[in-house]
Amino acid sequence: AAGVIQSPRHLIKEKRETATLKCYPIPRHDTVYWYQQGPGQDPQFLISFYEKMQSDKGSIPDRFSAQQFSDYHSELNMSSLELGDSALYFCASSRRSRAIYEQYFGPGTRLTVT
Amino acid sequence: GQQLNQSPQSMFIQEGEDVSMNCTSSSIFNTWLWYKQDPGEGPVLLIALYKAGELTSNGRLTAQFGITRKDSFLNISASIPSDVGIYFCAGQGSAGNMLTFGGGTRLMVKP
Numbered sequence: 001a002a003g004v005i006q007s008p009r010h011l012i013k014e015k016r017e018t019a020t021l022k023c024y025p026i027p028r029h030d031t032v033y034w035y036q037q038g039p040g041q042d043p044q045f046l047i048s049f050y051e052k053m054q055s056d057k058g059s060i061p062d063r064f065s066a067q068q069f070s071d072y073h074s075e076l077n078m079s080s081l082e083l084g085d086s087a088l089y090f091c092a093s094s095r096r097s098r099a100i101y102e103q104y105f106g107p108g109t110r111l112t113v114t
Numbered sequence: 115g116q117q118l119n120q121s122p123q124s125m126f127i128q129e130g131e132d133v134s135m136n137c138t139s140s141s142i143f144n145t146w147l148w149y150k151q152d153p154g155e156g157p158v159l160l161i162a163l164y165k166a167g168e169l170t171s172n173g174r175l176t177a178q179f180g181i182t183r184k185d186s187f188l189n190i191s192a193s194i195p196s197d198v199g200i201y202f203c204a205g206q207g208s209a210g211n212m213l214t215f216g217g218g219t220r221l222m223v224k225p
Contacts, residue, residue, distance in 0.1 A: 004156075033212060042202060042215035043157065056212045090156050094211070101145055101206060103213060105156035 002027055004093050004106030012112045013081050021076040021109045023091030031055065031096045032074040033103060034066060037088040049074055050096055081113045117141075120203055120216030127193055128224050135201060135219040136187040143205030146179050146186040147213065151200045160201075161188070193223050 005024040013019050025032050031050045035043035036059075045058035049068035060066075063081075068074045078085060088110050092103040120137045127133060137146075145164055149157035161172050163179035163186060170177055176189045186203055200220050204213040 031211070035213075042218055043213070045212040045214070048212060058212055088154070092213075096211065101211060102147065102159055102162045104159060105149075107156045108154075110154070 004091055004104055006089075006091050006106040006109050008109060009107065010110045010112075012114065014114055015081055015083060017081050017113075019078045019081060019111060021078070021089055021091075021111070023074045023076070023093075023106060025072050025074070025091070025093030026095075026104055029093035029095045029104075030072060031094045032068055032072070033092040033094075034060075034074070034076050035090045035092065035105075037090060037108075039087075043090060046076070078111075083113050086111060086113045118203055118205055118214055118216035120219055122219055123217065124220040124222070126222045126224065129193060129195060131193055133190040133193055133197075133221060134187060135203075136185060137203035137205075137216045138185040139205060140184065141205075141207060142183040143207050143214075144183070145206040146177070147204045147206070148175075148177050148186070148188045149202045149204060151202060151218075157202060190221075193221075195223050195225055197221060198223050 007022045033048040034046040037043040046060040048055045052068045063079050066076045088108045090108045092105045094103045118137045148160045151157045161177040166183045167181045168179040174191045200218045202218050203216040
């Protein structure tokens with residue numbers, strides 16, 4: 001079965017640079033969620049989109065923004081990167097329109113800020 | 115915000131033993147999910163629970179949604195080496211569809 005696709009898998013950036021992470025949800029899934037997981041931590045919710053509209057907002061810094069496109073893929077844009085932004089970033093998808101709330105996670109993007 | 119307390123933090127067991135872990139919260143959750151995560155990989159969904167009191171199995175895994183909607187447990191029977199990993203509980207509350215995760219239980223299995 002098709003899974004959530006994330007790209008790139010690994011990304012190395014310097015402080016103050018920008019980064020863009022991409023997420024392609026499972027086919028027919030309409031909701032995308034972004035989570036950040038620091039070393040040894042549990043995933044923390046950042047932001048979600050349903051039918052291309054922002055749905056919920058968590059602990060996402062103002063330096064970050066995200067959107068969902070007409071093909072349901074999503075991009076997380078991160079600017080003025082800081083060392084503390086180094087983490088695993090996961091995208092998850094679900095099919096809210098069919099009341100299927102299980103979230104399926106992608107393999108993640110490991111972001112390293114130097 | 116909502117918080118989940120997951121215990122134990124880690125377990126080191128012998129192959130073939132049964133394992134039990136649980137999550138508790140001061141808040142009510144509408145959905146409980148259990149995930150397994152291998153190092154550097156994304157969490158993999160194991161079991162989803164939607165109704166208070168619901169008991170659901172998936173192979174050697176059994177999970178229950180507490181009757182108060184504030185807790186859940188996961189049991190693994192007859193553990194095998196590939197069960198090694200970090201298990202997370204996650205809850206969806208009334209504030210939205212985002213997941214709140216527990217701190218995780220690191221399971222180590224000795225062959």
